[in-house]
Amino acid sequence: MTDFYPSDRYGYSSLLSAGELTVLGRLRTVLEKQVQPLLAEYWEAGNFPRRIHQPLVDLDLMAAPEITNAEGRTSGLYTGFRTFELARTDASVATYYNAQAGLFRTTVLRGGSPEQAVELDPRIRRFEYTGVFALTEPEHGSDIARGMATTARRDGGDWVLNGAKRWIGGADAADVLAVFARDEADGQVKAFLVPRESEGVRITKIRGKTSLRIMQNANIALAGVRVPDSARLARINSFKDVAALMRPLRADVAWIATGLQAGAYEASLRYTRERTQFGRHIADFQLTQQKLATMLANVTASLGMVVRLAQRQEEGIFTDEDSALAKMFTCSAMRSTVALARETAGGNGIVLENDVARFHADAEAVYSYEGTHDINALIVGRALSGTAAFV
Template sequence: MDLLGVAHQLHEADRTRLEQVREFLQARIRRQSIEFWNREEFPAGLVRELADAGLAGVQLDGSSHLLRGLLHAEISRADVSLSSIVGIHNELIVGMIDALGSAEQRESWLPKLTMFQAFGAFALTEPDHGSDIAGGIHTTATREGDEYVINGAKRWIGMGTIADFALVWAKCPESGAVGAFLVESDRPGYSATKIENKIGLRIMQNADISMENVRIPVENKLPGAVNFASANALLMQSRAWVGWQAVGAMLATLDICTAYAKDRQQFGQPIASFQLVQQSLAEIAGNATACLSMMMDIARKQERGELEMVDAALAKSTATRLARQTVSLGRALLGGNGVVTDHEMAKFFCDVEILHTYEGTYEINSLIVGRALTGVSAFV
C-alpha cells in the first residue's frame, strides 16, 4: 500500500533505491533485530549491513530531503532503535563535522564515519540539564596553552559506550562562550557507562559520560561551533528527522496489525472481519497518512532552505503524538500477543514512548509552537 503515492513523487533512480532499501530492511533487519532489542545489545553485524546499503553516509550522498526522509522512515519501519543510530549518526555527527568542523577534522573522520568504520556521540544533555540545556551547560573547556582541559558530565548520550569520540558541548569558564570539542574516548579522564534497563530504544547504547581533566589539542575544537545557536540549527533538522521516525513506526504498526488481523481467528473467522478491528486499522492508516503528508511538506521546506524551528517542533510533536496513539491502537488490537516482542508490536509500542520524549520533549516542542502562535514565551 503506497500511501499518498509517495513513490511516484521521486525520480526513477530514487524510487528504485527506496524500494531496494525497503526490501533489504524488511528481509535482513526487521525480524533479526528483535533479540538484540530484548538483550539491550548492539548488533554490530546488522549495522555493517546498514553501511553496505549506503545508509551510513546518506547525509552527504546528494539525496534529496524527501528521499532521505523516506529512507529514515523505512529504517524505523524495520526497527526504531537502528533508525535512531543511523539518524543521529547522519544528522548530528556526520552533519555536524561536515558543517562545523575544520578541513582536517572532515578529512580525518568523514571517510570512516560514512562507512560506519567509526562512530561518534553527540554530547549535549547533562545530568541536571535537559530541556534547559541552552542556558544550563556546566561542562567546561579551559584553554591551557595548546590544549583544552575538559571537565564535566553528560547524560543520555547515544552510542556513548561505543563511540570513538564525543562531540562535547562545553563553555569557557571565563567568558561563558559555548563551543563544541571533539573528545576521543580513549583519552585519560574520559569514561562512559551504559544506562541500563530502558523500556525502549534498547539497541541504542545510551551512556553517562564523565570527563575529569581530559586534555585535548586546540585543533579538536570545531571552528564552526561558535555559540549555542550552532547546536540549535542542528537540532532543528534533527527534530524534523524524528517526524520521519514516527511515520516509520506508524507504517510498521499498519503492517503488523493488517497481517495479524487477516491471520488471527476468533469466533470462527478472521478478526479482520470485525468492525472494531477495521475501525482501528482505518485510524492507524489515517494517522500514518496525515503525518506522511506533513513530513513531505517539511522536506519541501528543507529543499527550499525555509525550515524554521517552529516547523520542526510542530512536526516532531504532532507526529510523535499521533504515533503514540497509533501504537496504542496496535498493541490493543493484538490483545495479549501485543505485549510480547515475538509479535513485534510491543517493541514498537515501547520505542515510540522514547520518540515522544527525546530530541526535545513533546511538551517543550509544543511550547515552541505556542510561542510562535502567541508571541509569548511560556518558558525562559
C-alpha cells in the same frame, strides 16, 4: 510507484526518483533478511546486534551513485524516506543509523570549519570515522541551553573538559564524542571532537530501560579530558549555533515517529488478517476496522507533514517552529497509533513475536528525545505569539 509502502496510502513515495527507490529497495531487502529476524531476541536481551552494522554500511546509503546529484548531495526527501524505512523496521536501528548519518554528520558539516568538513565528511559517510552527539546531561535536558554544566577551559594549545553527559546513544562504540561544553572564559557553548578512549573519559551503559532496548545509551563522565584546539568545531561558538544544528535534526525525529507508526500499523494489519476469533479474522470486525482506519489516517497525516517539511527545507526554509511542529504532531499521532496497534492484538500485543509490543514500547523514547512534546509546543507557541513561555 504509489504502492512502494503498504502504509503510504496517498503515494508520497512516488515523489522519489527511480534511483532513490532502487536504493531504498536494497535497504528494505537487508532489513527484512538480516535485521528483522534478530530484533525480538536482541530487544529482550537489551543488546545491539553488531552483525547488522556492516550490511547497512555496505549499502552506501549516504552517497550511492543513484541518489547523489552533481554536487554529491542527496535530496531531503530521500533522506527522510531512508529514515522512514529504517524506523518502520525498528526505532533503535533508525536511531543508531541516524546517530551517524544525521546527528554526527550534521554537527561536523554545519559546526566544523570548511576544512574540517571537507576532511571528515567522506570518512563519516563511509563509517570510517564514527561519532555521537553528546549534548544532554544528567541534570539538564529541556533546560540544556541555560543549564549546561559541562565546562571547557583553555590551557595553552589545549582545552580541558569536565562534566557529564547522559542518554548518548552509541557512545560505547564510536570513535569520537562530539561533546558540547560551556567555555569558562566567555560562558558560551563550544563543541569538541573527543576520542572515546581519551584519558579521563568514562562510559557506562544505561541499564533497566523499557524503551529502545536495542539502542545502547550511555552515561559519559569527563574528568580533566584534554583535547587540542584543532579538535574544536570552529563554527560552534554559542548555543545559538547548537540550536541551528537542531532544526534539521528535529525533522529527522519526525520521520522516525512516522516510520515507527507505519511499522506498528503494518504489524497490526498482518496480525488481524491472520488471527481468528469467533470463527472470523479479527480484521473482519467493525471495531477492528475502525482502529485500522484511524492508524492509517495517522500515518498518512504524518507523512504529509514530513514530506512537505522536507520539501521546504530543500528550498532552504529552515525554522525552529516548522521542525518543532512536525516533531510535536507526529509523535502525538505515533502514541495513538501504537496504542491502537497493541490493542488490536489483544493479549498477544504484549509479546515480541508480533512486533507491535516493540513498537509500542519504543514509541515512548521517540516521544521524548530531541525535545519533549511540551518543549516543542512552546517553540511553536513562541513563533505564534512572539512571547517565550519556557519559564
